[in-house]
Structure formats: structure tokens, C-alpha cells
Amino acid sequence: MTPNTAPSCAADGPAEAGGSRPATVVEFDGVGLTYPGPPPVAALRPCSLTVREGEYVAVVGPSGSGKSTFLNIVGLLDRPTEGTYVLDGADTTALPEAELTALRGSLIGFVFQAFHLIPHRTALENVALAMLYSAVPARERVQRARTALEQVGLAHRADSLPSRMSGGERQRAAIARAIVGRPRLLLCDELTGNLDSATAASVLDLLDDLHASGMTLVVITHDPVVAARAARTITIRDGVLSEAVTAGTPTEARRLPEVLG
Amino acid sequence: MRGMRGRAGRGGRRSRLRAGDLVREALAGLLQRPGRSALTALGTVLGVGTFVAILGLTATASSQIDARFNALSATEVTVEDTGGDDADHITNSFPADAPARVGRLHGVEHAGVYWIASPEAASGSPGAGTVTSSPVGDLAAGEDVQVVAATPGVLQAAGPGLAQGRIYDAYHQRNAADVAVIGAGLAERLGILTLETRPAVFIGGRPFTVIGIVDDVDRKEELLLSVTVPSSTAMAHWGGPVRGERARMLISTRLGAATQVARNAATALDPAHPERFKVIPPPDPQMLRGGVSGDLDQLFLLLAGICLVIGTVGIANTTLVAVLERTGEIGLRRALGARARHITAQFLTESAALGLLGGLVGTSIGTLVVVGVAVLRDWTAVIHPLTVVAAPVIGLATGLLAGIHPAWKASRIPPVEALRR
Numbered sequence: 005m006t007p008n009t010a011p012s013c014a015a016d017g018p019a020e021a022g023g024s025r026p027a028t029v030v031e032f033d034g035v036g037l038t039y040p041g042p043p044p045v046a047a048l049r050p051c052s053l054t055v056r057e058g059e060y061v062a063v064v065g066p067s068g069s070g071k072s073t074f075l076n077i078v079g080l081l082d083r084p085t086e087g088t089y090v091l092d093g094a095d096t097t098a099l100p101e102a103e104l105t106a107l108r109g110s111l112i113g114f115v116f117q118a119f120h121l122i123p124h125r126t127a128l129e130n131v132a133l134a135m136l137y138s139a140v141p142a143r144e145r146v147q148r149a150r151t152a153l154e155q156v157g158l159a160h161r162a163d164s165l166p167s168r169m170s171g172g173e174r175q176r177a178a179i180a181r182a183i184v185g186r187p188r189l190l191l192c193d194e195l196t197g198n199l200d201s202a203t204a205a206s207v208l209d210l211l212d213d214l215h216a217s218g219m220t221l222v223v224i225t226h227d228p229v230v231a232a233r234a235a236r237t238i239t240i241r242d243g244v245l246s247e248a249v250t251a252g253t254p255t256e257a258r259r260l261p262e263v264l265g
Numbered sequence: 266m267r268g269m270r271g272r273a274g275r276g277g278r279r280s281r282l283r284a285g286d287l288v289r290e291a292l293a294g295l296l297q298r299p300g301r302s303a304l305t306a307l308g309t310v311l312g313v314g315t316f317v318a319i320l321g322l323t324a325t326a327s328s329q330i331d332a333r334f335n336a337l338s339a340t341e342v343t344v345e346d347t348g349g350d351d352a353d354h355i356t357n358s359f360p361a362d363a364p365a366r367v368g369r370l371h372g373v374e375h376a377g378v379y380w381i382a383s384p385e386a387a388s389g390s391p392g393a394g395t396v397t398s399s400p401v402g403d404l405a406a407g408e409d410v411q412v413v414a415a416t417p418g419v420l421q422a423a424g425p426g427l428a429q430g431r432i433y434d435a436y437h438q439r440n441a442a443d444v445a446v447i448g449a450g451l452a453e454r455l456g457i458l459t460l461e462t463r464p465a466v467f468i469g470g471r472p473f474t475v476i477g478i479v480d481d482v483d484r485k486e487e488l489l490l491s492v493t494v495p496s497s498t499a500m501a502h503w504g505g506p507v508r509g510e511r512a513r514m515l516i517s518t519r520l521g522a523a524t525q526v527a528r529n530a531a532t533a534l535d536p537a538h539p540e541r542f543k544v545i546p547p548p549d550p551q552m553l554r555g556g557v558s559g560d561l562d563q564l565f566l567l568l569a570g571i572c573l574v575i576g577t578v579g580i581a582n583t584t585l586v587a588v589l590e591r592t593g594e595i596g597l598r599r600a601l602g603a604r605a606r607h608i609t610a611q612f613l614t615e616s617a618a619l620g621l622l623g624g625l626v627g628t629s630i631g632t633l634v635v636v637g638v639a640v641l642r643d644w645t646a647v648i649h650p651l652t653v654v655a656a657p658v659i660g661l662a663t664g665l666l667a668g669i670h671p672a673w674k675a676s677r678i679p680p681v682e683a684l685r686r
Contacts, residue, residue: 106280
């Protein structure tokens with residue numbers, strides 16, 4: 005939209021206490037992604053953005069606006085073609101693929117619209133899967149998966165197959181899988197897209213709980229109801245990232261992302 | 266506080282997948298669709314099954330040929346008197362103490378020299394060889410049967426089953442006693458029904474006391490149709506073997522000793538002229554076995570190979586379909602920290618496990634087929650242990666081979682693509 009011309013300022017983030025500022029989780033510095041032509045397509049125009057520990061950020065925009073590209077870059081599923089992306093203090097730009105994968109597995113929890121639960125595997129097994137590639141011993145995996153399921157209120161469905169679970173239960177299981185590895189960032193992609201409004205509300209309540217417990221959240225959505233829950237809202241349109249101060253937190257000074265056009 | 270250093274340390278780490286977890290994941294992947302997995306493995310089952318069945322049936326059949334080579338033939342050695350270069354003027358190369366000489370060889374149980382006696386040639390008058398049990402009456406015409414001159418060792422080596430009486434021994438041999446042992450069939454034709462009456466047979470008019478009637482022998486069946494007399498007796502009455510009817514030696518050995526005995530017999534008989542004897546050892550079991558593998562087996566093995574190829578293609582195809590179906594799962598795993606090689610490893614392990622499973626089932630079925638055929642034909646089922654070990658390995662190799670392409674494909678799916686729904 006209207007490009008915010010204000011340079012990216014440092015002071016930001018909720019629950020800032022005293023002099024110690026929460027650590028930076030996501031830091032975009034001129035990050036952009038252009039698919040080589042002809043003609044070259046700018047899926048995400050270079051932008052700068054900082055997400056601090058404990059923040060709850062909604063990324064909104066119509067479909068085809070570049071939301072997915074943004075998600076893929078933040079989630080380390082895709083590399084930007086320009087700029088620098090520092091995740092939890094580690095510069096990901098130059099990292100080899102193997103380390104990028106490890107970083108993705110250990111620092112980011114994904115929640116997808118389509119749940120992506122493996123069929124024919126119980127909820128517990130699906131949650132435990134998240135720790136498979138970090139060589140956590142099987143016994144500990146199951147233990148932690150149980151705890152995570154309890155955390156999302158799904159302990160009683162631990163041994164159910166996804167096909168026997170409701171949409172809300174599936175998404176809760178998916179959230180349990182995303183948080184079981186204690187990630188630094190929970191990345192949610194249209195997580196209520198397949199849910200009715202009542203179920204969606206309860207899932208969003210769960211996100212609020214997680215946020216309250218200190219989890220850093222980035223929620224990508226086209227649904228204003230979902231976005232309204234977040235303290236910050238970032239809008240993407242035609243690959244251009246912009247941030248407007250939302251009514252939800254009027255007293256807080258918002259850091260505006262720098263858009264370099 | 267999360268320091269920069271700590272976080273950098275975390276970034277330097279790489280994802281790991283434990284081998285146990287890999288196998289568990291692969292098996293879980295297979296068990297997701299048990300029906301499809303079974304169908305996929307069918308080709309391998311058939312290929313490996315055919316492989317085992319053919320090798321097993323071949324081994325079983327050749328072991329039946331081996332069975333003809335039994336304990337009796339394996340312990341029998343025959344020595345023929347060829348006479349060597351001196352055949353024209355030496356009618357009998359066997360020394361007088363030939364049975365004793367050979368008897369000293371290790372492993373020999375019984376040995377004896379025998380030849381076809383020729384009373385006619387000796388006496389020069391036709392009819393001298395006619396055998397009758399009575400000089401007068403209906404039976405006086407007699408039977409024109411073979412008279413065998415044999416040392417007692419021949420009878421012992423032949424393993425006779427006596428209907429009545431006994432066989433002659435060293436005593437009769439030493440004294441050139443006029444005794445005879447006759448076959449049961451011949452005894453019946455001669456009208457000799459019992460030895461209670463001390464019957465005699467007349468060979469060319471000369472009486473011989475019948476001391477035994479043989480109704481069965483282990484070897485040298487011709488004794489059943491002959492009159493057998495001590496060789497010393499025959500020697501005294503009719504002389505040694507005549508030209509054209511040279512003497513032979515029959516040796517029975519302990520099991521396993523025959524080859525060794527055969528090697529030494531000629532030298533033991535006459536160290537100066539071992540070339541005068543032709544020793545016939547029992548057939549070599551190794552050679553019998555070697556002669557069995559025919560063109561047919563190779564054809565069937567080719568068929569088994571074709572089955573395996575079809576099985577490989579089947580696994581490859583189904584795994585490829587599964588990869589496409591499970592694109593979402595692949596994307597999810599990548600998002601959870603799986604590296605491309607972890608995806609490759611998982612699909613390879615799945616197809617290898619499928620191949621191994623198919624191989625194991627195929628081995629079992631092949632074995633059952635072999636046992637079934639053996640039972641029907643009243644054979645002893647024989648499967649070489651190497652076959653049983655190799656067959657599942659072949660299945661495993663098939664699965665691995667089949668998995669290479671799909672696994673590679675799976676690892677090439679970019680996670681972004683995989684998660685797009």
C-alpha cells in the first residue's frame with residue numbers, strides 16, 4: 005500500500021521491561037525475492053523487518069500478494085535473492101543447505117492450513133515426528149509429545165488417527181507438533197482456513213495462550229478476524245510489505261518496516 | 266538470555282536421523298497401506314519364490330540320483346583280470362592267496378576270486394556241464410546252468426540270504442570239498458525242496474553235496490541262478506579259468522573305503538604286475554551330481570530372473586506413485602528438519618524393506634513348493650543353505666535397486682512445492 009517512508013527504528017516490541025530489550029528472532033535487512041525472468045517477477049520486494057521475542061505478528065494480504073513467498077523465506081523453505089535474513093542471531097544467507105535445514109527444524113514450528121498430519125499415524129506419533137530429525141531418543145519423543153498434546157488440550161486424543169479427528173482437533177495436533185520442539189518462532193499459515201468460525205476461535209484462543217506464555221508468533225492470514233488477535237499487523241500487497249499501526253494497540257509505538265520499493 | 270554464540274552454535278548443527286528411527290519410519294510407511302505393500306512385493310515374491318523352487322527342486326532331484334548310489338554300490342569294488350601284456354599265456358593273474366592279500370588292505374570286509382567253471386572244456390565231452398539232482402528219473406535230463414567257482418570270500422561279499430543251510434567256508438575251500446551252494450530258483454527247478462535229505466547235485470555226473478540254498482543276495486544276483494562250488498574244488502576237477510572266461514575278484518568294503526581300496530587293490534594283488542588287473546571302483550558321487558544341471562534348469566532360472574525384473578519394475582512404479590501421493594508428507598518432513606538425504610534414505614529403506622519382505626515370503630513359498638513336490642514324489646527335499654540365505658538378499662537388492670529412482674525423485678521435491686496444497 006502506501007509505502008511507509010519512516011526508516012526502521014529499533015524501539016519496538018511489547019512487554020519491554022527496563023533496559024533489557026527482548027532478543028530479535030526475525031531480522032530482515034533488505035530481503036527480497038525475484039524469480040529470474042524473462043520477465044523477472046518480484047515475488048517479494050526488498051524489505052526490512054524485525055520481529056522480537058514474544059511478539060504476535062499477523063501478516064495479511066489477498067491471495068497472490070506474496071504472503072506465501074514471505075512465509076517460505078521466514079520459514080527457511082526458500083532463500084531470498086537479495087538482502088540478509090538473520091534468524092535468532094544466525095545469519096542464514098550464507099548457510100549451507102544442511103545447516104539451514106537443521107535451523108528450520110529446531111527454531112521454527114510450522115502450522116499449515118492443510119494440517120499436514122500423516123494419515124494412519126496417531127496424533128501422538130504425528131507430534132513425536134517433529135523431533136525425529138534432531139535425534140531425540142524415542143522414549144523422550146513420546147514423553148514430550150504427550151506433554152505437548154496436553155498443552156493443546158488433546159491428551160485424550162493421543163491415540164486417535166487424524167481421520168477420526170475433527171478439524172479443530174487436527175489443527176490442535178498440528179500445533180502440538182509445531183511447539184513440541186520448543187521453537188523460537190511459531191509460523192502459522194492460514195491455520196483457520198479449513199475450520200468453522202467457532203472452532204477457529206478456539207484454535208486462536210490456543211494461540212493467545214501460547215503467546216501469553218512467551219511464544220513468538222507469525223500468523224499469515226487473509227482473515228481480518230485472525231489478524232485482529234495479533235498485536236502487530238503487516239500487510240503484503242503485490243509483493244510490497246507495509247505495516248500500519250493497528251487500533252488494537254494504539255498506545256504502543258510501532259516500528260515501521262522500511263520498504264525499498 | 267540467548268547469546269549470539271549459543272545461537273550460532275545451534276545453527277552449525279545438522280539434522281540427524283538415527284538408523285533405528287529410519288527403519289521404524291520406513292516400516293510405518295509400509296504399514297500405512299498394507300494391501301498395496303503386499304501387492305507391490307508380489308513381483309519379488311514370485312521371482313524369489315521361483316528362484317528358490319528351481320534351485321531346491323534341482324538339488325532335490327539330483328539327490329535322488331545320488332540315492333541310487335547307495336551304501337551297497339558304494340562299498341563294492343570289482344577287480345577284473347585283464348592279464349595285461351601277458352594275457353595270451355597267463356590264464357589267471359590272481360595269485361593263490363589273492364583274497365588274503367586284498368583282505369589286508371584297510372577297509373576291506375570280504376574279498377574273493379571267482380570264475381565261471383567249465384566242466385565241458387575240462388572233460389572235452391558235451392554234457393559234462395549239465396547239472397542234475399538225480400542221475401535217473403524225470404529229473405535226469407538236468408539243467409544246463411552256470412557253475413561258478415568261487416572262494417568263500419565271494420559268497421560272504423555277496424551278502425547272501427539263505428533259505429536253508431549255510432555257505433561253504435575256508436574248511437571246504439582248504440579240503441576242496443565237493444559241496445555246492447545253489448540259488449533258490451534253481452533248487453526248485455532241480456526238485457530240491459529240503460536239505461534234510463542231504464541232497465546232492467551232479468555236475469557232469471560228479472556229485473556235490475548241497476549245503477545251502479540262497480534265496481537273496483545283496484550283490485552278484487547271478488549267484489541265484491548258479492551252482493557255486495569252492496574254487497579249490499573246481500580247480501581240482503576242471504582246472505582254472507579257461508581262455509575267454511577270466512577270473513574276477515569281488516571286494517566288499519566298509520563305507521567310504523571303496524575308493525582307497527580300489528586304488529591299492531592291483532598293487533596288493535601283484536606288486537610286480539599291477540597292470541594285469543582292471544579295478545572298477547564305485548561311481549563318484551560328485552560326478553553324478555555334476556551331471557544333473559541341464560538346459561532346463563537354466564531356462565527356469567532365466568524365468569526367475571525375468572520375474573525378479575518385473576518385481577523390481579513393480580516396486581519402482583508403486584514407490585514412485587507413493588512418492589507423488591505423499592508429496593505433502595515429504596514437504597512436512599522437510600519443514601521438520603529432514604534433509605534431502607533423509608527423504609532419500611526413508612524411501613530407499615521402504616523399498617528395500619519391501620524387497621526383503623518379498624524375498625522372505627518368496628523363500629518360504631519356494632521352500633514349501635520344494636517340500637510339497639518332494640512329498641508327492643516320495644523324495645527327500647534338499648535345499649542348499651546358501652540358496653535360503655541368498656534368496657532374501659536378492660529380494661533386498663531388488664528393493665534397493667527399485668527404490669533408487671523414486672527416492673531420488675522424492676528428495677528432489679522442493680519443500681515449498683511439497684507444502685503447497
